[in-house]
Amino acid sequence: MPKGEISIKVSYVGYNSSNIVFDLQRDTSINFTLTSVQLSEVLITGKSESNIKQTNTGLEIIPINTLKAVPSLMGVPDLIKAITFLPGVSPGRDGISEFFVRGGDRGQNLIMLDGAKIYNTNHVGGFVSLFNSDAIKSVDLYKGGFPARFGGRASSVLDIHAKDGNINRKHSKFMLGVMQSSLLFEGPIKNQNTSYLIAARASYLDLLTLPIRIKNNIRSEGSLAGYTFFDINMKINHKLNDRNKVFANFYSGSDFQGSEEKSKNESSEDHLQLHTNILTIGHTLISTSKMFLKTSLIYSDYRNKISSAFSSNYYLDNYFHKSTSTSTIKELSLKSIFEWNPGSNHSIKTGIEISRYSFLPGQVLIQNRDSILASQADTIIGSAGLLRSLENAFFIEDDISIGPSVSLYTGLRVVGYFYKNPLMFNFEPRLSMRVLLSDNLSVKVNYTRMVQYNHSLVSNYQGFEREVWIAATDSIPPQKSNQFSTGLYGEIPAYKIEFSIEGYYKRMYDLINYQSATGVFSDFSHLEKLIAKGGKGWSYGLEFLLQRSVAPVSATLAYTLSWSYRQFNDLNNGLKFPFRYDRRHALSVLTRITLNKQYSLNSNFVLSTGTPFTLPVSYSKDNSFYYGYFNYSGINNMKLPLYHRLDVGIEKTGKTKKGNIKKLSVNIYNIYAHQNPVYVYYNPYNGKTYQKSLFSIIPSISYSIEF
Amino acid sequence: MKPLVLIILVISLMTSCELVKQIDFEPDYDGGKIIAHGFISQNYGVQVQISKSVPSNDTHQSSYVPDVHVTLYADNFPVSNLNETDSCFFISPDSIILKEGVAYKIIITTKDYGTAESGEQYILPSIDIDSLIYRKDTINWKGEKLLYSFYDPENNANYYSFYYDAFHDEDLILSSKPDDSFILSYFDDRLFNGQKTWREESFYSTFYKFDTVHIVGRLFNISKEFKTFLESLKEYEYTKEDPFFEYTSPVFSNIKNGYGIFGSYTFSEKKITHIKPK
Numbered sequence: 001m002p003k004g005e006i007s008i009k010v011s012y013v014g015y016n017s018s019n020i021v022f023d024l025q026r027d028t029s030i031n032f033t034l035t036s037v038q039l040s041e042v043l044i045t046g047k048s049e050s051n052i053k054q055t056n057t058g059l060e061i062i063p064i065n066t067l068k069a070v071p072s073l074m075g076v077p078d079l080i081k082a083i084t085f086l087p088g089v090s091p092g093r094d095g096i097s098e099f100f101v102r103g104g105d106r107g108q109n110l111i112m113l114d115g116a117k118i119y120n121t122n123h124v125g126g127f128v129s130l131f132n133s134d135a136i137k138s139v140d141l142y143k144g145g146f147p148a149r150f151g152g153r154a155s156s157v158l159d160i161h162a163k164d165g166n167i168n169r170k171h172s173k174f175m176l177g178v179m180q181s182s183l184l185f186e187g188p189i190k191n192q193n194t195s196y197l198i199a200a201r202a203s204y205l206d207l208l209t210l211p212i213r214i215k216n217n218i219r220s221e222g223s224l225a226g227y228t229f230f231d232i233n234m235k236i237n238h239k240l241n242d243r244n245k246v247f248a249n250f251y252s253g254s255d256f257q258g259s260e261e262k263s264k265n266e267s268s269e270d271h272l273q274l275h276t277n278i279l280t281i282g283h284t285l286i287s288t289s290k291m292f293l294k295t296s297l298i299y300s301d302y303r304n305k306i307s308s309a310f311s312s313n314y315y316l317d318n319y320f321h322k323s324t325s326t327s328t329i330k331e332l333s334l335k336s337i338f339e340w341n342p343g344s345n346h347s348i349k350t351g352i353e354i355s356r357y358s359f360l361p362g363q364v365l366i367q368n369r370d371s372i373l374a375s376q377a378d379t380i381i382g383s384a385g386l387l388r389s390l391e392n393a394f395f396i397e398d399d400i401s402i403g404p405s406v407s408l409y410t411g412l413r414v415v416g417y418f419y420k421n422p423l424m425f426n427f428e429p430r431l432s433m434r435v436l437l438s439d440n441l442s443v444k445v446n447y448t449r450m451v452q453y454n455h456s457l458v459s460n461y462q463g464f465e466r467e468v469w470i471a472a473t474d475s476i477p478p479q480k481s482n483q484f485s486t487g488l489y490g491e492i493p494a495y496k497i498e499f500s501i502e503g504y505y506k507r508m509y510d511l512i513n514y515q516s517a518t519g520v521f522s523d524f525s526h527l528e529k530l531i532a533k534g535g536k537g538w539s540y541g542l543e544f545l546l547q548r549s550v551a552p553v554s555a556t557l558a559y560t561l562s563w564s565y566r567q568f569n570d571l572n573n574g575l576k577f578p579f580r581y582d583r584r585h586a587l588s589v590l591t592r593i594t595l596n597k598q599y600s601l602n603s604n605f606v607l608s609t610g611t612p613f614t615l616p617v618s619y620s621k622d623n624s625f626y627y628g629y630f631n632y633s634g635i636n637n638m639k640l641p642l643y644h645r646l647d648v649g650i651e652k653t654g655k656t657k658k659g660n661i662k663k664l665s666v667n668i669y670n671i672y673a674h675q676n677p678v679y680v681y682y683n684p685y686n687g688k689t690y691q692k693s694l695f696s697i698i699p700s701i702s703y704s705i706e707f
Numbered sequence: 708m709k710p711l712v713l714i715i716l717v718i719s720l721m722t723s724c725e726l727v728k729q730i731d732f733e734p735d736y737d738g739g740k741i742i743a744h745g746f747i748s749q750n751y752g753v754q755v756q757i758s759k760s761v762p763s764n765d766t767h768q769s770s771y772v773p774d775v776h777v778t779l780y781a782d783n784f785p786v787s788n789l790n791e792t793d794s795c796f797f798i799s800p801d802s803i804i805l806k807e808g809v810a811y812k813i814i815i816t817t818k819d820y821g822t823a824e825s826g827e828q829y830i831l832p833s834i835d836i837d838s839l840i841y842r843k844d845t846i847n848w849k850g851e852k853l854l855y856s857f858y859d860p861e862n863n864a865n866y867y868s869f870y871y872d873a874f875h876d877e878d879l880i881l882s883s884k885p886d887d888s889f890i891l892s893y894f895d896d897r898l899f900n901g902q903k904t905w906r907e908e909s910f911y912s913t914f915y916k917f918d919t920v921h922i923v924g925r926l927f928n929i930s931k932e933f934k935t936f937l938e939s940l941k942e943y944e945y946t947k948e949d950p951f952f953e954y955t956s957p958v959f960s961n962i963k964n965g966y967g968i969f970g971s972y973t974f975s976e977k978k979i980t981h982i983k984p985k
Contacts, residue, residue, distance in 0.1 A: 614954035617737040618760030620966055621770045624796060625744045625889040629943055631760055631966050632957040633737065641730070675726050682734070687764045689732040696726055 055399050055409040055434045057446040057485045058144030060086050068133055069592050069602045071649030071667040077133040085588040087543035087558040088143045090581045094676050094694050097122040097129035100581045101143050102506055103539025103564025104155025107456025111158045114249045116278045116298040119329050123229040123255050134184045135199035135233040137163040144485040144504055145446040148395040148411030148430050154452040154481035162249055164237045165195035175704035179203055193239045202230040229255040243286045251278040266312045275303045290341045298333040320369040327468045330358040345401035353393040360386055361468045389471035390418040391453055405436035417453055419473050426451045441490040453478045455512050479510045496550045502543045511535030515570055532570040539564035552594040560586045577635040578612040585609045602649040610640030640677050645670045661706040673697040736762045741815050741823040741965035749973040753799035759820055774818035781809045805830050825969030826961030831928045836977040839924045853908045855924055861901030866934040868893045868927040875917045893937050920981045925974045933970030935959045
């Protein structure tokens with residue numbers, strides 16, 4: 001180097017750089033001391049394969065952080081309600097945890113927790129979903145483009161995976177809410193080869209009504225309603241060696257809802273109980289870095305029991321009557337998937353799924369004691385008996401890139417179905433193609449056929465819906481759907497914005513419905529007489545999604561334009577009618593603004609066309625033979641007024657003196673108190689029209705602390 | 708969290724439920740359609756009441772239909788015009804003899820509301836009550852029963868209805884028939900097709916106050932359409948004020964271009980006398 005003033009910059013990863021200036025006259029040796037860098041908290045986020053590059057259409061990957069941030073009714077993060085903000089996913093009744101995908105029925109959603117099918121997705125009343133967001137690791141929603149490894153439902157797949165439990169350190173969380181509280185424990189057990197997770201929730205509405213309960217017992221007269229639920233998720237993971245892992249996941253949830261009314265000589269009681277138990281045992285074998293074998297054994301048990309009792313006690317006249325209706329589902333499944341990735345752009349999956357079902361759609365037990373008539377009877381009526389079926393599926397799928405811009409997905413699911421009589425075979429092809437138009441833009445097309453062997457039927461019990469499931473039989477064929485979808489997917493990197501436009505057309509066949517209003521104590525022994533069979537469905541629409549998922553301002557805008565219809569020979573005089581949740585336009589905007597390290601603001605706004613409902617077109621007045629009644633021109637002939645709502649929430653995150661993370665959330669559901677109608681009715685006496693809403697403004701608060 | 712905050716939140720939640728308000732909502736109106744409620748029977752011939760539908764939100768509007776004619780058809784041939792005996796109430800002339808095996812229907816013609824046509828109905832045979840027995844419960848002192856039996860014809864599904872009246876002198880002291888309505892309940896022969904069956908009605912009465920009570924039992928043989936109408940009325944009543952049903956079950960009609968029912972029934976009657984034991 002030439003003599004003179006020299007400047008040297010010294011830098012090293014993890015250390016602050018240093019500039020040294022000196023006058024160079026001869027060979028010189030200089031010692032440096034660098035100070036280490038003190039980094040602030042680093043947040044490492046991962047992102048799954050971009051929607052642009054995936055081959056299939058209709059897949060929505062729901063980030064858990066987004067799910068938890070959505071302001072919700074009663075401040076409880078709710079997976080089911082959160083996904084209704086996605087395009088193509090329609091919510092059901094106001095405040096209820098249910099969803100309808102691309103004009104499909106609720107029972108056409110395949111909802112799985114670690115591979116186990118869930119038959120009932122919410123707790124009594126439907127206001128709280130079965131899924132504890134603290135115990136969820138990932139959620140994928142398939143609205144179309146279903147991989148061949150999924151089957152058995154006609155409209156969607158919601159694939160939920162439970163958290164494995166923290167393998168590195170113990171972690172606990174307690175959350176105290178207005179209506180419910182939850183707790184979570186997770187951590188390693190031994191040598192970091194085994195981890196556990198326990199998450200539980202319980203509602204305590206009953207505690208709030210305890211004073212009334214005590215008072216009632218003293219007076220022995222009056223009325224009382226009670227409601228409580230609890231659920232628990234337990235998961236244990238164990239690494240046998242570098243190639244073998246096993247896990248066991250257990251879920252149990254129960255609901256109790258009841259009302260009692262007492263007077264001096266009479267009393268009546270109504271009770272509803274729901275129980276869900278699921279056990280999944282899984283094994284993963286990593287044969288080589290390119291081959292995997294995943295096997296799981298699943299047992300699930302769902303029970304639904306409704307009872308209604310009346311008793312009277314007068315002089316010499318004692319009367320007691322109780323009706324109990326029970327519905328159960330039991331399933332035992334074995335699922336095995338072999339995955340082989342011959343190249344980075346080629347993946348093959350194949351496997352089997354064997355499921356044994358046992359359905360008891362409805363069994364009614366009548367208990368009667370009458371001292372006057374000297375009668376005593378315990379009679380089972382209205383039982384369809386146990387419906388047992390076996391569904392054996394084989395599937396194979398191949399996802400391959402052909403050249404730099406084209407990828408092709410081909411899949412086939414073959415199902416052999418047994419119900420008493422000989423095997424019934426169905427072939428379900430799945431095809432998708434993606435063409436990359438540029439690095440940031442792709443176009444896709446897809447065709448999917450789905451066959452559903454288990455049907456759901458919904459009836460009503462004191463305002464709460466009751467869903468029963470039945471197996472396809474010789475005379476009730478499985479329902480089927482064919483769906484075509486295509487879309488354009490892209491991103492604008494400069495603004496970190498992703499967008500998609502997707503269109504679909506879906507035809508559904510062999511749908512079933514109750515022929516008419518069916519109560520829970522109906523006679524199920526002539527099941528086929530209760531059911532309208534051979535229904536057809538049409539749904540089509542366009543979905544737009546625009547999202548930015550980068551702090552400090554992240555937002556999602558979803559808009560759906562859709563149509564959905566049904567037709568049954570035995571309903572509506574055989575004429576086509578709009579599906580109950582046919583919403584022509586649906587817009588939702590989710591935003592999350594991170595104000596600073598402590599505070600963040602969340603909001604969601606929904607605006608949609610009112611859902612169809614049935615209103616009379618005229619009135620037949622009282623006549624010489626019968627009282628007056630309303631006349632109807634058809635099912636779902638009117639639409640409810642526009643639905644709109646804004647929910648907001650603020651979150652404060654901080655640390656306790658001991659360094660634990662604490663979080664305070666305040667949510668306001670429906671902040672401008674818009675009364676969204678659940679239904680509209682005429683008052684025949686004053687000729688006026690009224691609407692009834694369930695929820696106005698609802699504030700809620702929750703506090704959680706993590707250890 | 709302060710307890711006060713919790714209480715306020717719970718109260719807010721409770722008070723925000725069950726909200727009802729009046730709204731301006733323009734309902735669809737069918738413009739006024741013909742409504743016919745009529746029956747054909749061996750006992751009373753043809754009886755039909757005609758009215759028109761009124762808007763759902765203005766049910767006080769008159770349902771009177773001016774200039775209306777009702778014609779009875781037998782096997783698609785006009786037989787006779789029905790006579791208007793009261794405001795829009797029509798009966799068949801005495802000269803008409805109704806026969807089994809003939810398909811009867813009515814066509815209603817109006818000046819302002821067009822024409823409506825009923826479905827076809829057949830005259831049903833009378834099913835005789837074989838036995839009618841009044842029995843006081845011998846174990847307990849209050850319960851009473853009316854037992855009756857009949858032979859169900861061995862053919863297609865039959866539908867029945869049974870009602871009883873009890874008289875002391877000429878005064879009605881007990882009736883199972885609903886107030887201001889015609890037949891409402893029914894049963895079918897699924898459990899006793901082609902066989903003799905015994906059935907019973909339980910009740911509490913004041914018969915013990917009277918020396919003599921006459922009990923009249925009536926067994927109605929009703930048509931399938933009539934039964935479907937009754938079934939739909941029941942479902943309508945069950946679902947009409949419950950918003951959680953997907954829709955209110957509509958009342959069945961077999962009146963083309965209108966609403967209502969043209970049904971068929973025939974009843975048989977049996978009378979017994981109960982004398983107070985001394």
